[in-house]
Amino acid sequence: MTVLASSSSSSPLxxxxxxxxxxxxxxxxLWDHTWLSVLPVxxxxxxxxPLGWLARRYRWVYPPMMSITGLLYTxxxxxxxxxxxxxxxxxxxxxxxxxxxxxxxxxxxxxRVVADGLASVSDETxxxxxxxxxxxxxxxxxxxxxxxVPVITAGLRxxxxxxxxxxxxxxxxxxSNLGQLFTQGFQQSTPDAYYPPIVLGIVLCVLLAxxxxxxxxxxxxxxxxxxxxxxx
Amino acid sequence: MIRFxxxxxxxxxxxxxxxxxxxxxxxxxxxxxxxxSGCGKTTSLRMINRMIEPTSGTIWLDDEDTAKIATHExxxxxxxxxxxxxxxxxxxxxxxxxxxPYLLGWDKKxxxxxxxxxxxxxxxxxxxxxxxxxxxxxxQQQRVGVxxxxxxxxxxxxxxxxxxxxxxxxxxxxQAEFLRLQEEIGKTIVFVxxxxxxxxxLGDQVAVLRVGGHLAQLATPAxxxxxxxxxxxxxxxxxxxxxxxxxxxxxxxxxxxxxxTAALGAPTPYGAENGPWILVVDEKQIPQGWLDxxxxxxxxxxxxxxxxYRGGTLATQGGTLRAALDAALSSPSGRGVVVxxxxxxxGSITASxxxxxxxxxxxxxxx
Numbered sequence: 001m002t003v004l005a006s007s008s009s010s011s012p013l014x015x016x017x018x019x020x021x022x023x024x025x026x027x028x029x030l031w032d033h034t035w036l037s038v039l040p041v042x043x044x045x046x047x048x049x050p051l052g053w054l055a056r057r058y059r060w061v062y063p064p065m066m067s068i069t070g071l072l073y074t075x076x077x078x079x080x081x082x083x084x085x086x087x088x089x090x091x092x093x094x095x096x097x098x099x100x101x102x103x104x105x106x107x108x109x110x111x112r113v114v115a116d117g118l119a120s121v122s123d124e125t126x127x128x129x130x131x132x133x134x135x136x137x138x139x140x141x142x143x144x145x146x147x148x149v150p151v152i153t154a155g156l157r158x159x160x161x162x163x164x165x166x167x168x169x170x171x172x173x174x175x176s177n178l179g180q181l182f183t184q185g186f187q188q189s190t191p192d193a194y195y196p197p198i199v200l201g202i203v204l205c206v207l208l209a210x211x212x213x214x215x216x217x218x219x220x221x222x223x224x225x226x227x228x229x230x231x232x
Numbered sequence: 233m234i235r236f237x238x239x240x241x242x243x244x245x246x247x248x249x250x251x252x253x254x255x256x257x258x259x260x261x262x263x264x265x266x267x268x269s270g271c272g273k274t275t276s277l278r279m280i281n282r283m284i285e286p287t288s289g290t291i292w293l294d295d296e297d298t299a300k301i302a303t304h305e306x307x308x309x310x311x312x313x314x315x316x317x318x319x320x321x322x323x324x325x326x327x328x329x330x331x332x333p334y335l336l337g338w339d340k341k342x343x344x345x346x347x348x349x350x351x352x353x354x355x356x357x358x359x360x361x362x363x364x365x366x367x368x369x370x371x372q373q374q375r376v377g378v379x380x381x382x383x384x385x386x387x388x389x390x391x392x393x394x395x396x397x398x399x400x401x402x403x404x405x406x407q408a409e410f411l412r413l414q415e416e417i418g419k420t421i422v423f424v425x426x427x428x429x430x431x432x433x434l435g436d437q438v439a440v441l442r443v444g445g446h447l448a449q450l451a452t453p454a455x456x457x458x459x460x461x462x463x464x465x466x467x468x469x470x471x472x473x474x475x476x477x478x479x480x481x482x483x484x485x486x487x488x489x490x491x492x493t494a495a496l497g498a499p500t501p502y503g504a505e506n507g508p509w510i511l512v513v514d515e516k517q518i519p520q521g522w523l524d525x526x527x528x529x530x531x532x533x534x535x536x537x538x539x540x541y542r543g544g545t546l547a548t549q550g551g552t553l554r555a556a557l558d559a560a561l562s563s564p565s566g567r568g569v570v571v572x573x574x575x576x577x578x579g580s581i582t583a584s585x586x587x588x589x590x591x592x593x594x595x596x597x598x599x
């Protein structure tokens with residue numbers, strides 16, 4: 001550390017020192033970043049489940065639903081953050097606008113995932129479940145969704161990691177999250193480049209994405225013991 | 233009993249899958265629906281548990297109109313077995329089998345003990361209970377499928393080509409076990425297959441359907457072989473009908489010739505009474521195969537497995553004329569080997585003696 005400190009205080013590798021100096025502020029941003037990434041995926045999944053089921057149940061719904069959700073995903077995030085307050089009747093910088101935007105993205109991504117997950121259940125299994133006397137709702141929750149878990153969790157991983165990156169963009173319009181570190185980095189980069197907060201932001205975002213990704217993988221393993229069962 | 237009363241299935245595009253079908257599947261018997269693709273056999277089967285709704289007509293389950301029973305309740309009273317078994321990949325074997333008991337609200341302990349009992353019944357070792365379907369072979373999965381269908385002891389079972397997707401050896405085994413199981417449980421079974429041999433082997437009665445959902449003939453397997461009603465049924469039943477019909481005629485108690493034997497592991501003998509072939513048996517008198525004495529040096533080497541000709545089939549005393557004739561025809565010595573129920577040697581019979589039995593049996597009057 002002494003070697004690094006003596007070389008230059010603006011060295012990118014100084015991010016650890018920067019973190020220790022601004023610990024409480026940075027941890028607050030990390031916490032905000034975490035729930036802003038996770039909560040929209042949870043809400044998004046709850047909304048995507050019935051929509052995905054519809055797209056699977058009524059095949060004609062699938063193509064238009066995928067087109068619409070696909071288009072939603074192409075709206076640049078910064079534009080969506082700005083558009084949401086007038087549409088939902090919020091103030092210009094309401095803390096709800098970021099989770100709302102991210103929920104929209106998550107739904108857009110997860111509708112297809114849920115529909116494809118349900119499609120991954122074999123016809124024989126569905127036929128057997130029906131013939132055995134499952135009613136449609138029981139069949140969905142006891143047979144189809146449990147079997148769709150691996151496909152759905154794969155989609156959740158993508159959605160979470162994407163959210164970690166999009167949340168940071170919201171930092172640049174003043175929201176409390178790790179994106180603030182990038183704003184700080186830019187502001188302190190006059191006249192000379194000052195990297196530590198920027199590198200710290202990147203490192204914390206990557207670590208957060210990694211932890212969330214591993215959590216979903218662990219959840220998947222917990223829910224699908226049958227996937228690890230191999231022929232003996 | 234299941235009764236089809238002028239049941240028709242017409243699809244919106246005008247295709248008629250089943251046309252005015254009248255058919256009764258009697259209680260405790262196996263009724264096989266057989267026919268080429270497009271004959272409506274699977275459609276007919278699925279109309280029984282209302283996976284497909286008939287366009288017109290009534291299907292009676294004993295004296296109840298199936299259209300008046302809530303579908304999920306109807307289905308829980310009817311066991312269902314399909315090709316590839318359709319097991320739930322995310323549930324262990326014991327839980328797969330207990331599915332219907334769980335749905336019916338049995339307590340977990342009772343459902344599981346019922347499930348384990350059924351595993352034994354269909355020939356699955358108890359340590360399979362905690363495995364998942366992906367860990368089982370196709371034949372084992374199909375056993376689980378049968379056990380699952382039987383779990384709540386439904387009076388009726390529907391089986392849709394259950395043994396089509398397994399290899400021929402396993403299929404024979406599953407068919408034989410299925411017949412033995414049915415002897416114990418006596419369910420009312422409707423069984424769909426495209427394989428006429430399977431229909432003849434398993435059916436108490438066989439319904440041959442022709443394309444368009446018409447019933448061509450409903451008869452016992454023996455009748456179907458000896459008296460097909462028309463050219464379609466005759467063609468569908470296929471070749472070798474006379475020979476296959478022998479499979480339904482008992483050979484009675486066959487009087488056999490004593491057969492000279494040699495023991496496996498003993499020195500090769502110096503010659504046999506009847507030509508170069510001698511029957512080799514093990515210490516329990518179970519026939520192992522034929523030894524050609526022209527091909528070995530007498531007295532020098534011991535008889536080993538590798539020296540035996542094993543192409544001959546065995547006839548069991550009390551079995552069919554078909555098995556007796558086949559034993560004689562397949563034996564290199566021309567002498568068919570007859571064994572008792574335990575598989576031990578009784579003696580031999582020649583093809584001409586079997587033919588005499590065939591000639592001498594009471595002929596069914598031909599129409």
